[in-house]
Amino acid sequence: MRNNVEDVWGRVIDIVSEHINAPSLRLWFEGTRPVDLYEGTLEIEVPNDLARDYIETKFKELIEEALTDVTGYENANLIVNVENPDRPRGREGNGGRSGFNEGVESVLQARKPRPFKAKYTFDTFVIGAGNRFAHAAALAVAETPGVVYNPLFIYGGVGLGKTHLLHAIGQYIEDQDVNMQVKYVTAEQFTNDFINSIRDDKPLGFQRRYRENDVLLIDDIQFLEKKEGIQEEFFHTFNALYEENKQIVIASDRHPKHIQTLQDRLVSRFEWGLVTDIQPPDLETRIAILRKKAMMDKLEVDDEVMTFIASKVSTNIRELEGTLVRILAYAALYGREVTVHLAEEVLKDILPDSDYREIPVELIQHEVCRYFGISKSDLLGSGRSRSLAYPRQVAMYLCRELTDESLPKIGKAFGGRDHTTVIHATGKIAKLINSDRDVFNQIHELTYQIKSKR
Numbered sequence: 001m002r003n004n005v006e007d008v009w010g011r012v013i014d015i016v017s018e019h020i021n022a023p024s025l026r027l028w029f030e031g032t033r034p035v036d037l038y039e040g041t042l043e044i045e046v047p048n049d050l051a052r053d054y055i056e057t058k059f060k061e062l063i064e065e066a067l068t069d070v071t072g073y074e075n076a077n078l079i080v081n082v083e084n085p086d087r088p089r090g091r092e093g094n095g096g097r098s099g100f101n102e103g104v105e106s107v108l109q110a111r112k113p114r115p116f117k118a119k120y121t122f123d124t125f126v127i128g129a130g131n132r133f134a135h136a137a138a139l140a141v142a143e144t145p146g147v148v149y150n151p152l153f154i155y156g157g158v159g160l161g162k163t164h165l166l167h168a169i170g171q172y173i174e175d176q177d178v179n180m181q182v183k184y185v186t187a188e189q190f191t192n193d194f195i196n197s198i199r200d201d202k203p204l205g206f207q208r209r210y211r212e213n214d215v216l217l218i219d220d221i222q223f224l225e226k227k228e229g230i231q232e233e234f235f236h237t238f239n240a241l242y243e244e245n246k247q248i249v250i251a252s253d254r255h256p257k258h259i260q261t262l263q264d265r266l267v268s269r270f271e272w273g274l275v276t277d278i279q280p281p282d283l284e285t286r287i288a289i290l291r292k293k294a295m296m297d298k299l300e301v302d303d304e305v306m307t308f309i310a311s312k313v314s315t316n317i318r319e320l321e322g323t324l325v326r327i328l329a330y331a332a333l334y335g336r337e338v339t340v341h342l343a344e345e346v347l348k349d350i351l352p353d354s355d356y357r358e359i360p361v362e363l364i365q366h367e368v369c370r371y372f373g374i375s376k377s378d379l380l381g382s383g384r385s386r387s388l389a390y391p392r393q394v395a396m397y398l399c400r401e402l403t404d405e406s407l408p409k410i411g412k413a414f415g416g417r418d419h420t421t422v423i424h425a426t427g428k429i430a431k432l433i434n435s436d437r438d439v440f441n442q443i444h445e446l447t448y449q450i451k452s453k454r
């Protein structure tokens, strides 16, 4: 059991570790140890004059505030002494690291377990039509926090890279400047932290933890739906940061307008900056993501297998990567070669029917006709006006994207056209998706409609 003084010092470090970066914390606090505590006065020992001077000038105020929080004494006081080399360290007097030294490390581990996933960086993020804009905005924010888009609000479906981008921003900023205070939390953690601060009657500690950052990255903000009390608190946090030109980045699974009961004033604040979405990746991007994953994890996988997986799993990148991993695991387990055939076998087991079920070309044609208000004979006929040619190209593109049919077969299904016509059509639409947001949205909507009807 720790005695009281060590316990108090441990909790103080816990609080101050929120405000001091990890290298500094290690450098200045690892060699310290608590010696005595009397009411609100804590005495610590440090190894040398330099550490004493540094702690006194830089951290005394912060430590004393934390000490007030922990002990409840308003005028808490810190006394820093240089240790007496003759006095043995540690309670056992073994002259080794005191229990507390390890405490710094454990606080660092627990509190700052490197809040970011090392592999969620801009380098590992594959750019495609669906995320190009969100990626560009995220990078701009990372390069000039608090300047260009504030707040940056990124929304999109499950597993499409929102958290990845938030982490990428955080790591990029920290890499540029170690003194930047960057905090990443989910809205749920924010909520729990707030509730605990009320329970423990420590509102100031809470405010400090959130308002004294240069960058606040808050994930899954939709969690605040129907939680007006927390929204209120978030509103104040937002304002405090915003007024100081601190960067705020928010991720959500939907547009702020569609988060029920989100206060109008929050919605409008989110719109002060930039609201941008991430859409599901197209086939090419999905293949590129799998390639990157295989490269990073040093996995040997045929392109053909990756293309097959990418054609089957289309709406969630986490699932896409997970499928690859499962196929490889299966192959290793049964000592089999990784082939399309094997992938097919595994996919049948792991994908729910609805995901695996083939999409018929006729369904795509039907939905495209309905969407553009043209007849099937127009779609398959020879009319070349834009009002017919464009829907036809869209339909061909979707057949290529959503079915396994070969180019000649698709050509044949469109009034016996040549496969080069299909290549031309898909290339054209793929290009338009990248440059024209309306086309992008049309394709997205159509894909959704088709999939929901299969």
Ligand SMILES: Nc1ncnc2c1ncn2[C@@H]1O[C@H](COP(=O)(O)OP(=O)(O)OP(=O)(O)O)[C@@H](O)[C@H]1O
Pocket (backbone or CB within 6 Å): 120, 124, 125, 126, 127, 131, 156, 157, 158, 159, 160, 161, 162, 163, 164, 165, 253, 289, 292, 317, 318, 321
């Ligand atoms: N463009 C991309 N390039 C490479 N990997 C990506 C890309 N987008 C997403 N991923 C990967 O897909 C997985 C899921 O992404 P992430 O967790 O960021 O999704 P999310 O949008 O935050 O999902 P959720 O809504 O479930 O929180 C992660 O492993 C991430 O690295």
